[in-house]
Amino acid sequence: MNRKKEDLQKNTIDNTKKAKMTTNQGLPISEDEFSLKAGERGPTLMEDFHFREKMTHFDHERIPERVVHARGFGVHGEFQVYESLEKYTKADFLNDPSKKTPVFVRFSTVAGNRGSMDIPRDVRGFSTKFYTDEGNYDLVGNNMPVFFIQDAIKFPDLVHAVKPEPHNEIPQAASAHDTFWDFVSQNTESAHMIMWLMSDRAIPRSLRMMEGFGVHTFRLVNKEGKSHFVKFHWKPKLGAHQVVWDEAQLINGKDIDFHRRDLWENIDKGNAVEFELGLQVIPEEDEFNMDFDVLDPTKIWPEEDVPVQLVGKMTLNQNVDDYFAETEQVAFHPGHVVPGIDFSNDPLLQGRLFSYTDTQLIRLGGPNFHQIPINRPVCPFANNQREGYNQMNITKGQTSYHKNALNDNQPEPASPEEGGFEHYNEKVEGRKVRARSESFKDHFSQAKLFLNSMQQHEKQHMFDALSFELGKCKNMEVRNNVLSEVLNKIDREMTEYVAEKVGAELPEQIEESTYEKSSQALSMKNTPASLETRTIGVMITPDVAEKTLKETKDKFEKHGIDVSFISDKIQSVGDVRVEETFDTVHSVLFDAVVVLKGKEPLQPEAIENLAIAFKHKKAIGYGVDEGNISEVLPFPMDAKGVTNIEKNVDQFLQDVKGHRIWDR
Numbered sequence: 001m002n003r004k005k006e007d008l009q010k011n012t013i014d015n016t017k018k019a020k021m022t023t024n025q026g027l028p029i030s031e032d033e034f035s036l037k038a039g040e041r042g043p044t045l046m047e048d049f050h051f052r053e054k055m056t057h058f059d060h061e062r063i064p065e066r067v068v069h070a071r072g073f074g075v076h077g078e079f080q081v082y083e084s085l086e087k088y089t090k091a092d093f094l095n096d097p098s099k100k101t102p103v104f105v106r107f108s109t110v111a112g113n114r115g116s117m118d119i120p121r122d123v124r125g126f127s128t129k130f131y132t133d134e135g136n137y138d139l140v141g142n143n144m145p146v147f148f149i150q151d152a153i154k155f156p157d158l159v160h161a162v163k164p165e166p167h168n169e170i171p172q173a174a175s176a177h178d179t180f181w182d183f184v185s186q187n188t189e190s191a192h193m194i195m196w197l198m199s200d201r202a203i204p205r206s207l208r209m210m211e212g213f214g215v216h217t218f219r220l221v222n223k224e225g226k227s228h229f230v231k232f233h234w235k236p237k238l239g240a241h242q243v244v245w246d247e248a249q250l251i252n253g254k255d256i257d258f259h260r261r262d263l264w265e266n267i268d269k270g271n272a273v274e275f276e277l278g279l280q281v282i283p284e285e286d287e288f289n290m291d292f293d294v295l296d297p298t299k300i301w302p303e304e305d306v307p308v309q310l311v312g313k314m315t316l317n318q319n320v321d322d323y324f325a326e327t328e329q330v331a332f333h334p335g336h337v338v339p340g341i342d343f344s345n346d347p348l349l350q351g352r353l354f355s356y357t358d359t360q361l362i363r364l365g366g367p368n369f370h371q372i373p374i375n376r377p378v379c380p381f382a383n384n385q386r387e388g389y390n391q392m393n394i395t396k397g398q399t400s401y402h403k404n405a406l407n408d409n410q411p412e413p414a415s416p417e418e419g420g421f422e423h424y425n426e427k428v429e430g431r432k433v434r435a436r437s438e439s440f441k442d443h444f445s446q447a448k449l450f451l452n453s454m455q456q457h458e459k460q461h462m463f464d465a466l467s468f469e470l471g472k473c474k475n476m477e478v479r480n481n482v483l484s485e486v487l488n489k490i491d492r493e494m495t496e497y498v499a500e501k502v503g504a505e506l507p508e509q510i511e512e513s514t515y516e517k518s519s520q521a522l523s524m525k526n527t528p529a530s531l532e533t534r535t536i537g538v539m540i541t542p543d544v545a546e547k548t549l550k551e552t553k554d555k556f557e558k559h560g561i562d563v564s565f566i567s568d569k570i571q572s573v574g575d576v577r578v579e580e581t582f583d584t585v586h587s588v589l590f591d592a593v594v595v596l597k598g599k600e601p602l603q604p605e606a607i608e609n610l611a612i613a614f615k616h617k618k619a620i621g622y623g624v625d626e627g628n629i630s631e632v633l634p635f636p637m638d639a640k641g642v643t644n645i646e647k648n649v650d651q652f653l654q655d656v657k658g659h660r661i662w663d664r
């Protein structure tokens with residue numbers, strides 16, 4: 001159990017143990033099914049304090065959902081740095097390789113309500129709270145390395161545009177509507193982020209299979225006071241992988257909880273979820289040596305120019321005990337820093353430093369939300385702040401101010417040498433202006449860079465995503481504006497394709513962005529691939545022999561693959577359990593499918609599932625105990641990625657590892 005989990009024990013109540021039911025005042029309750037009435041058929045009495053307490057609590061059980069990132073899922077884990085990073089930062093948790101720092105991570109979607117589906121086309125939040133010995137450090141990132149806007153003052157506009165439209169609250173958890181694309185065409189700084197949002201990064205296969213990014217440029221400051229600019233990355237050990245859009249839409253219907261279930265179940269089974277922390281570091285002196293402004297949050301630092309150094313590993317390994325108490329009440333804030341980590345002047349980051357505390361005040365009901373168990377540091381904390389809503393601490397002593405003589409100046413600030421936080425001593429001067437730096441004006445070069453870096457299938461997915469999204473816009477002017485003001489300035493082929501698909505005007509050809517560079521690191525195809533924790537749905541006719549089932553299971557499980565047998569009903573075949581049916585699951589919920597046929601004919605549901613798996617470019621395996629299968633398969637037997645697993649299981653496994661047969 002890590003230190004934070006231990007700390008949470010102080011407030012953990014075991015509701016599974018036998019206990020007498022009481023009111024919140026501790027009064028034993030003799031009856032919990034009938035309210036107190038004047039006569040068996042009479043009205044309920046006001047004096048029924050038990051009924052009133054129970055109902056009042058229920059009436060107040062909801063808190064406002066997060067205004068963005070409302071739907072989230074949290075897990076506990078640990079972080080350990082590989083080697084001391086003292087040359088860059090004095091942050092204690094990044095200096096001591098023997099130290100295991102507890103973490104709590106909350107993954108989220110952005111636009112949807114708390115009860116919305118897990119795979120909309122959307123950005124994913126990736127927030128990490130490190131419970132360090134110097135206080136909590138929060139890295140509140142996303143699974144995309146850039147953002148839609150360059151200045152925080154535009155955030156309410158962006159969010160109003162992407163959320164359901166205000167007059168009818170449609171559509172839920174979707175950017176495919178007029179107000180969002182109108183915003184995009186009027187605010188072309190979002191061009192680069194739009195490329196990411198239209199890419200497969202927006203529909204991850206699993207929360208365990210996506211990258212994370214701090215987005216902004218931050219600072220690392222070492223003991224000598226020297227500062228480096230830094231970008232933070234999380235690299236998943238399993239690589240970054242996607243589903244396809246048609247599949248995402250079906251998954252959202254078949255299992256709205258697809259991502260959270262995948263994470264919960266894998267952690268429950270003991271499959272550690274690992275991400276490596278990566279840093280891109282540039283010395284402060286190189287601030288102006290890039291062809292963009294390092295303070296601009298719509299720009300990446302291409303990994304080929306500034307390599308990502310992998311400096312440590314985070315292992316997520318424990319589920320929460322109580323979703324509300326932990327995941328819903330956790331409060332992240334990019335301003336929660338520790339000595340050795342500091343901010344840059346990125347105008348988006350600067351605005352975030354205000355917003356996050358403000359939002360917790362309304363969401364968590366007052367200024368003491370840091371005392372909620374999931375939010376409190378594991379190191380001691382003390383100051384002169386007492387009182388306020390939901391104050392949980394009883395603080396002894398007469399003084400609650402500084403300086404004081406009555407309590408010998410306690411609690412006393414620490415000098416930087418003693419570990420006190422010292423803001424980086426940056427020189428700043430300027431006139432007060434409402435303006436944006438000229439160096440932020442290039443909106444299109446990196447949009448092009450991203451497109452240049454995609455493999456053919458990834459590019460095609462982006463073109464199709466744009467056609468879907470603009471096709472959902474009802475307003476013709478919005479479609480035309482996006483094409484002329486955004487797409488046409490990035491890439492002509494993309495503009496022509498989308499204009500044709502959505503019946504919009506093809507804007508006149510202009511000199512589009514001529515950015516030639518590409519970056520291999522941007523293609524998901526270039527991230528690691530693994531068989532570990534992949535899922536295979538094995539559909540069987542009811543008469544397949546126990547031996548075949550056992551052999552099939554062994555073939556796959558020895559590679560860490562999770563196998564589910566699917567048939568007409570839940571049943572046992574000898575020792576083997578068939579736990580799923582065509583009613584309970586579907587091929588969209590698996591990475592790959594296999595069909596095993598006995599003498600009996602293949603069920604129509606199996607054929608439908610196979611056809612859809614084929615459409616979604618999945619590896620398909622088959623095995624035949626008796627008879628022939630070729631005439632019923634809804635695709636040619638010799639199609640790419642269709643394999644007889646009795647003859648060539650290695651080929652099938654290779655296809656599963658490759659994630660999808662993109663060139664089929």
Ligand code: HDE
Pocket residue numbers: 066067068069072106107108124125126127140141142147151152153155213214215216330331332348349351352355356357359360
């Ligand atoms: Fe957030 N963001 N954000 N954001 N954000 C919130 O804080 C905000 C931005 C991110 O799991 C809110 O506690 C502003 C960038 C994540 O609990 C709110 C701006 C990035 C989460 C807020 C941004 C993020 C939030 C809503 C522009 C990636 C979920 C609830 C200046 C680096 C945290 C809350 C969790 C949540 C404001 C932009 C990531 C309203 C004003 C850029 C992962 O405070």
